[in-house]
Amino acid sequence: MKALTIDHHAEDLSRVQYTDVEMPALRAGQVLVRMNASAIHPSDFNVIQGRYGQALQNAVWNYRRPAIYQLPAGRPLKRAPCTLGTEGMGVVEDSGGGLLARRLLGRRVAVIADQAPDSGTWAEYLAVDATRALVLPKDIDDVQGAMFYVNPLxxxxxxxxxxxxxxxxxxxxxxxxxxxxxxxxxxxxxxxxxxxxxxxxxxxxxxxxxxxxxxxxxxxxxxxxxxxxxxxxxxxxxxxxxxxxxxxxxxxxxxxxxxxxxxxxxxxxxxxxxxxxxxxxxxxxxxxxxxxxNWLATRSKWKRLEILRRVRKLIATGELSTRAGRQFALGDYEAAFAFARSGAGKALFRVSDD
Structure with missing residues (x-):
């Protein structure tokens, strides 16, 4: 499958590649999502440039530690080499097993990528824990679904x-x-x-x-x-x-x-x-x-679900909707990045269509 990846962090985005990668292997409790659209955020550029890693290396809790972690969740920070992209939406095509994962088959879902290096939404397919895939109602279209998590939350x-x-x-x-x-x-x-x-x-x-x-x-x-x-x-x-x-x-x-x-x-x-x-x-x-x-990681599962339900309603009513400026193919990533950084509007990758 095609994906946008980096092999090293670089300030000038020169290490971003549009390349062939292995299809993700499903684990128990995961779903395979055929991506339709994915948002481009300023935080994605921080990942590409390695800024989160730089900040965490300066923190006392990483003093003399070989691994860098995001606190307070204790999860490994995504670092190069990795597949890029934080959030998006698509259709669930396969299940790795488990009640929730099986119930999502065929559904349109908003997804947020895991911290694993091979987990990114700027790709044709994404394997993600079923708990990180939220079913989209009919009154939320693909564009809003692709931008469901980061800014509205x-x-x-x-x-x-x-x-x-x-x-x-x-x-x-x-x-x-x-x-x-x-x-x-x-x-x-x-x-x-x-x-x-x-x-x-x-x-x-x-x-x-x-x-x-x-x-x-x-x-x-x-x-x-x-x-x-x-x-x-x-x-x-x-x-x-x-x-x-x-x-x-x-x-x-x-x-x-x-x-x-x-x-x-x-x-x-x-x-x-x-x-x-x-x-x-x-x-x-x-x-x-x-x-x-990190804020969400310190809240209970039920608190996160409560907030997600409220945000889903506010997206549907327009308070938390986002107007997409332009949509780009994955292979046209240089133009997409230029538009996203110009301030002219929100940029999306249109990966595939239903």
């Missing part, structure tokens, strides 16, 4: 489970024109919290306002600190999420109210933040890290 969990933003309060978010940022705006409309959406360019303001954003700040023409002070009457914001990092994170910390919370879930910016420690001391603000896979 992160948007919901950050706002409703981690920060639990109360009705009427402000939530400040960066990268607000991203797929996840748009979901946060729609969740704010549904659950009654107000959004301060931060973007780089002024030409994004009108669109996000039409979407329902309460306030949009463009950093190419506005000062973040003074605008937040103006919007909040000098009170600051109690809740913020950031996927850019770098100097912008430091600026957000200055915008927090006393005991305000900033949750960092991405590093789209590459510069290192100079954290304003004294300001944090005086306001007793806090900074937290969030990684979707």
């Amino acid at each position: 992160a948007a919901y969990i950050l706002t409703r489970e981690v920060l639990k933003v109360p009705r009427g309060q402000y939530l400040l978010q960066t990268a607000a024109s991203s797929a996840l940022g748009r979901m946060v705006i729609r969740l704010g409309r549904r659950y009654g919290f107000r959004t301060i959406s931060v973007v780089r360019r002024r030409d994004r303001i009108a669109e996000l306002k039409r979407l329902g954003g309460d306030t949009v700040i463009a950093t190419d023409s506005e000062d973040l600190f003074s605008r937040v002070a103006e919007i909040t009457g000098g009170a600051g914001v109690h809740y913020a999420i950031d996927s850019v990092a770098g100097q912008l994170s430091a600026e957000i910390l200055r915008c927090l109210a006393p005991r305000g919370r900033l949750v960092c879930y991405g590093t789209l910016g590459r510069d290192i933040a100079v954290v304003p420690i004294r300001e944090m001391m005086m306001s007793m603000a806090s900074v937290e890290g969030f990684h979707l896979g």
Whole structure:
């Protein structure tokens, strides 16, 4: 079968290959999924470039250890050589045995890849544990199914489970024109919290306002600190999420109210933040890290199922849906990567059709 793989990590994506690989062998409790579509996320580039491994190598719990693990789940981190792709959707064609796996035969499912090196959704087929395959209802099409897990789950969990933003309060978010940022705006409309959406360019303001954003700040023409002070009457914001990092994170910390919370879930910016420690001391603000896979791994099976059901409903009603910008064949991966990194829209691989 055809798949996108890497043999080594590289910053310039030069090690990505469109190549023939062995069909995955099914183990008990697994299903074989013929992939139809798969999303391309910023986190996928972190895997290609080895950034997660670099971060974990610097952690004290990996001091002098030959293997690198993702905590708190204790799972081995996917490293090269490996098949790429985090999530997607397809049709279950075979079962490795087990009641759940057999019940999924012939069903359309959203899948999230395991951490095994040969498990990736940028491939014609995927072998995955049946517990990581979620049956898609008819009101969720292939495009939404291919983007079911990463952004919708992160948007919901950050706002409703981690920060639990109360009705009427402000939530400040960066990268607000991203797929996840748009979901946060729609969740704010549904659950009654107000959004301060931060973007780089002024030409994004009108669109996000039409979407329902309460306030949009463009950093190419506005000062973040003074605008937040103006919007909040000098009170600051109690809740913020950031996927850019770098100097912008430091600026957000200055915008927090006393005991305000900033949750960092991405590093789209590459510069290192100079954290304003004294300001944090005086306001007793806090900074937290969030990684979707590790957060889910610390929750019970029933809690994960509860969240998945809620997210499935919110995708069907549109609050957590994503508009696909363009779809590409696997072999056209260079153009797909260029589009995904351009900010012009969400890119998908269309692997096959029903």
